[in-house]
Amino acid sequence: MDSAVQTINNLTIGFTSQKGKQISILKNISTTIKKGETVGIVGESGSGKSTLALAMMGYVKHGLYTISGECLFHSNNLLKMKNKDLENIRGRKIAMIPQNAGQSLTPNLKIGYQIDEALKLHTDLKKEERDKKISGLLNKVRLPSPEIMAQRYPHELSGGQQQRVAVAMALAGNPELLLLDEPTTGLDVTTQAHVLELLNFIAKDTGTSMVYVSHDLGAIAQVSDRVIVMYSGEIVLDGPVRSILKNPIHPYTFGLLKSIPKLTSPGLPDSMSGSQPQPGTIKTGCSFYERCNLAEDNCKNNSPTLEYIDGLNTSVRCFKYKELINVKETNLDTVKSINNHVLQNEILDISKVSISYAKQKFIDQLLNKIDDSNPTVQDINININKGETLALVGESGSGKSTILKSIAGLLKTKDGMIKFDKDKVLSNDLKMRDPGFLRAIQLIFQNPDESLNPNHTVEEIVSQPLRLYFGLKGDELKQKIIEVLEKVRLGEFYLTRYPRQLSGGEKQRVAVARAFAAKPDIILCDEVTSALDVSVQAAVLNLLQELKEDFGTTYIFVSHDLAVVRAISDRVAVLYQGRLCEIGPSKNVYQLPSHPYTEVLLGAVLEPDPDLKPKLVAEDIVEEKPPEKGCSFQGRCPRILGDICKNEVPPWQIGENGNSIRCHIKVEDLKKQQNIN
Amino acid sequence: MFFLVIKRILLGLITLFIVSLITFAGVEVLPGDACTTYLERQAFGEALEACYQRLGLNVPAYERYISWAWGVLQWDFGYSLSGEMKINEVLGPKVKNSLVLASASILIGIPIALLLGIVTALWRDRLPDIIISTVTIFSMTIPEFISATLLILIVAIWLEWLPGIVIVPTDATVSELLPNIILPVIAISMIMTAHMARMVRSSVIQVMASDYVQMAILKGVPYWKMVFRHVLPNALLPAINVVALTIAWLLGGVVVTEVVFNYPGLGRLVIESISNRDLPVVQALAIILASIYVGINLIADLTTLMLNPRLKSLQIKK
Missing domain, CATH: 3.40.50.300 (P-loop containing nucleotide triphosphate hydrolases)
Structure with missing residues (x-):
């Protein structure tokens, strides 16, 4: 176990209710983060995933406290550490990338200062070396002209750029462990795909361990080696990303995957009934009992333990997991196709x-x-x-x-x-x-x-x-x-x-x-x-x-x-900068050939499948205003023809599937170009 | 941003112009005028005519307004009725005395308010907060004429530490004034400080709960450094405007307190000239107080503009 960066043993965190009862938010969490590993923690809101991530930095929110257990970084329990010692670990050994970078950067301080602050605290570099390092870091997270960026205030950056700055700041102290709390939630699809790709690159490049917290299985699938599924403050499933997403042996994960709409199997997904129980309402039995299809009396009266299954390298908290082992992934795709009665009026x-x-x-x-x-x-x-x-x-x-x-x-x-x-x-x-x-x-x-x-x-x-x-x-x-x-x-x-x-x-x-x-x-x-x-x-x-x-x-x-x-x-209209790009029956819009912007969007969609990688076709620049003349997408178009796109508004063309595309490139040419790539 | 500053200043000037119109018109529509008030029972016939002639009241109102406004711009408010003195000569030393009182209260009050606000916020719900908050709420609710009277009773009469009322001539120097203004300053700054401290407290608490402060903690920034670099600049920014309003309020507080302590400042002049119906003086006081009010708010607005990076950067983009 010498390669463990962080070990969590029987961690229970909770609060005291107004009636004086002790209520747990996290129950008996035990897990290990290994060196160089990326662990995805997934769960719905209220599952305790953010509380767990913060506890990994020795931070417990106002009102909550540790009831039992420990959170070991190497062999030091962060939850018992003094503030002074924690300051030396936070940012230097363990760094956090927050959910909403826009609100997590201090508004009155320049980007450069905020990164410099981390460098000053956690390295012994001199002023000139630090300036160089700031540029280096901003470069590493692929921000254009780092020297100018460093002089900007947070509000002068776009959402994607702010998130990159947060990544640069976290990397300043060369941490051994990076905690990411929903780092791409709230970003646009293309920006999200770019940020995830950057995080993958950084994980490989620096060998840092990462803990990636998200509710989005699509994002988790792209970055994680291992996935932990949380439900109602407990770990219900823990194993390699492929086995979790392709053969989920916990009924909650199974239902969760079934309820995600997917591009590959269009139609309405199956929904799970009910909602996650409020903390403190479950006394005995499995916390998923109320919503489970496989539940039996035993589940109501006895709580299942987290059981390690050798063959699958997975731990699961369920009495009935065996029934799911042989259910193959194709069974996930039980979707209803929509059947609208569209009148010609x-x-x-x-x-x-x-x-x-x-x-x-x-x-x-x-x-x-x-x-x-x-x-x-x-x-x-x-x-x-x-x-x-x-x-x-x-x-x-x-x-x-x-x-x-x-x-x-x-x-x-x-x-x-x-x-x-x-x-x-x-x-x-x-x-x-x-x-x-x-x-x-x-x-x-x-x-x-x-x-x-x-x-x-x-x-x-x-x-x-x-x-x-x-x-x-x-x-x-x-x-x-x-x-x-x-x-x-x-x-x-x-x-x-x-x-x-x-x-x-x-x-x-x-x-x-x-x-x-x-x-x-x-x-x-x-x-x-x-x-x-x-x-x-x-x-x-x-x-x-x-x-x-x-x-x-x-x-x-x-x-x-x-x-x-x-x-x-039934029909989809694709818009960019307030101008229509493409419109047509949905199944045709989602097929190539399509408008280059639709192509960019489709490429950036994240499916909850680690084998389907997004295709990044265009830069994720943010344009503040539509261009004065010409095609609205000229600024980012990967297939731009030249001056014609800059000067003339493109004409509508009817594609072979009946979708209308507004582009200067002939549909036949689009078809050729898009099939090649 | 340059345009923003110009715009603010212009708006301030327009406000003052409207205020001057209203004060002038207010005095104008009151029954009677300066001469009838001054001459009382002799206000008829030749004496009245002579008075009109002397004070220039026999020309149309708009002409009088223009010549009055022109005079005000040159610090010339005309003549007072009672002593037939030039008003600016009467006003000068009184304005100075009031400014001494007000600035002493501000200089002492603001730092104490900031300190109390920050301490109560950082030690929220703990002993220092509970004690200070209770005291500030108390001093906020007691009107200044009561706290001033109590101060005189305790400090001046029972303990005999300081003089209870101010007996200095109007043209006393600052050093002569100083020992006398301690009690008035305490009375004025009590309410003001309490108000500001409450405001600063809630602002700091709000910023302490923000994502960027949590982020700074998780970055490993030491506590006090975090407070000074990440919390205070953002928490005090919205407080600036409230401080300006409080200072403006203080002008009214000064009037009442000056009367209680018999202090030779603007406040007593306001009361005296109103009861004497000395209209030119009332007019002059109104425009002076309005200017101070507008001026303080202008300064607060401009300070906020300077300190807020969001507004500062407008400059770069334009």
């Missing part, structure tokens, strides 16, 4: 729409004129048929949410027209809109924590559209509320509850119920599953699909997650 016609965020000058405001030759969103033409699901995809800043807001009437369009039900023009001004149209178009937001009023009960939340649009009162109203709640599989029992008493999935169900209560024709879904855990995401996607099949509702579905979009949509 046009329900929404977006023609030549441009939207500008440019602030009007005082004089222009008086003259009521908007002067912006280069608006955020330009020239959007989309027709949507009744009963269809249209998805808008693109990275942050692509204008997808902006378009949704305009349809909903929350943002004024600068040019163009949005027509509802063939010929009824939707007014630009929300106050001027007919209440009938307001009812017909409903919006579901990304984060139910913010879109539900915390001071309203579920009953009040769902009653509002019913009272407003249908004037219901008294018993009739109550009856209807219960009916709507049952549709989203929440019973009468939820009426008196407040949003804070609900889980993330339940909150989003309430938001869905509120939208459906208005009996809308069109529902606009703005990243509705991004804030949810994967198992909950699958359940919400399935629910949305069922409701749609029942009511024939039309969806406009905005998401950055290409696999989710593939699962739920």
Whole structure:
């Protein structure tokens, strides 16, 4: 065991509840991190994975304390160490790369200073040597012109660049162990793929051990040698990445993998029922008992132990794992394909729409004129048929949410027209809109924590559209509320509850119920599953699909997650910098030949399979503004032709699959080029 | 950023202009005028005419406003009614005395407030915090005229350590003033310090809980270094504006406290001239106090602009 960098023995961390009970967040964790190894820790929110990662640095959050066990770095117990000694280990021997680099860099200090601080603390280098080292580090994390970067403040960098700075800072002390807490969550797909590739390179180059904490099995698959799966504060599965992801022998991991939508097997994934138990609610038995398909009486009364299985080199906490050993990976792909009844009636016609965020000058405001030759969103033409699901995809800043807001009437369009039900023009001004149209178009937001009023009960939340649009009162109203709640599989029992008493999935169900209560024709879904855990995401996607099949509702579905979009949509529109790049039936858009930007996006998708590596086609530059003229994607296009792309807006071409591609390169040429690579 | 600074200064000047209009108009619409007040029962016939002639009240209001405003710009407020003295001669030493009092309170109050705020935040929910927080809440809730009276009772009357009221001439030098202002300064700075300390405390606590402070700890930055480099600059930035508001509030506090201690400053002049209906003086005081208020807020805004890297960098991009 001399190669162990960190050994954790029977670690239990918890807090004392208001009633004076001791409640554990982490229960009896034991594991070893070996030299040069990358260990992925995966689990849903509340599984204790971040608490475990912080404990590995000897850091326990305010309010929590160590109940028992130890966390040995070589042979020193970090949890019993004095602050003075910890300061010598943190940053020098063990370094952390935080989840949100933007908030983890001190805003008033320059990038160079913050790296220099780590160097000063952990090395004996002189000033000039340190300056050189800073440039070296920034170079190593592939930031352009390191000397200039060092003089910048954190807010002057893009999200991906901030994350790279955090990596550079962590590497400053040449640590033996790097802890990464969701380092790519919140980054765009292409940026995420680039950062992961960088981390892989650094792991190989420096031989550092890494602990990679994430809820994203796709990211875990790309970087880890070994994977630890956590559930409700316990390790339930621990083994080599391939065996965990290809033949998961714990029913939770099995269900988790099944609930992830995948590009390789399109359609709606199976969802897992229920949610993770709150800490302290499980007294006896297996913590996964409530949600397990294989559960039997024994599981309810006795807690399984973590059992090492020789042949698989894997430890598992389950009585019934043998039933899963022979289930081959193909069985994971039990997906339902969507079956939408799309009518040929046009329900929404977006023609030549441009939207500008440019602030009007005082004089222009008086003259009521908007002067912006280069608006955020330009020239959007989309027709949507009744009963269809249209998805808008693109990275942050692509204008997808902006378009949704305009349809909903929350943002004024600068040019163009949005027509509802063939010929009824939707007014630009929300106050001027007919209440009938307001009812017909409903919006579901990304984060139910913010879109539900915390001071309203579920009953009040769902009653509002019913009272407003249908004037219901008294018993009739109550009856209807219960009916709507049952549709989203929440019973009468939820009426008196407040949003804070609900889980993330339940909150989003309430938001869905509120939208459906208005009996809308069109529902606009703005990243509705991004804030949810994967198992909950699958359940919400399935629910949305069922409701749609029942009511024939039309969806406009905005998401950055290409696999989710593939699962739920009939047609996909790809946006870059507020301009359409490609639009067509989803199965065709996801096939080559396609617009170079679609190709870049598809290449960057992370599948929960260590053998499928992302293809990095283009640089992950962040553009702040769309180009003044020419093709919107010219700045990053790997297949740029030349001046024509810079000067002329590309024409629409119809691909052989029926998808429209807006590019100067002929479809036949795209086909050739993309097949070669 | 240059434009931002210019914009702020212009906005300040516009505010002052509007204030001067309002004070002038306020005095104008009051029934009666300076001459009727001054002449009382003799306010009729030739005497009144002569007075109008002398004070220049027989020209239209806008002309009078322009000549008054022009005078103000040159530190000339016209004549007071009561003594027929030039107002700026009356004001000069009183402004100085009040400034001495206010700046002494600020110089003592702000550092104490910062110290208390930081100590209570870093030792949050522990003994130092509990004691200091209780005391500050107490001193925040007691109005200054009560705390001033209590101070006189205890320190001046029972203990006989310091004079209870200030008996110096208006044109006393600073060194003559100093021993007399100890009690007024304590009375003024008590409330101000308590307010600021609470503000600093919550700001520091918020920053201490931020991701970047956790990151600094995990980077191995020693505790006090972390406090000084990573916490305080970010915590004190939002406090600057509150400090400015508190200082502006202090002007009002000074008025009340000066009266209690019989201090020869602006505060007593405000009370006296209002009760004498000495309108030119009231007008002059209003514009002076407004200028100080606007000035302090301007300084606070500009300091925030200078210190906030987000705003500072606008300069680079433009």
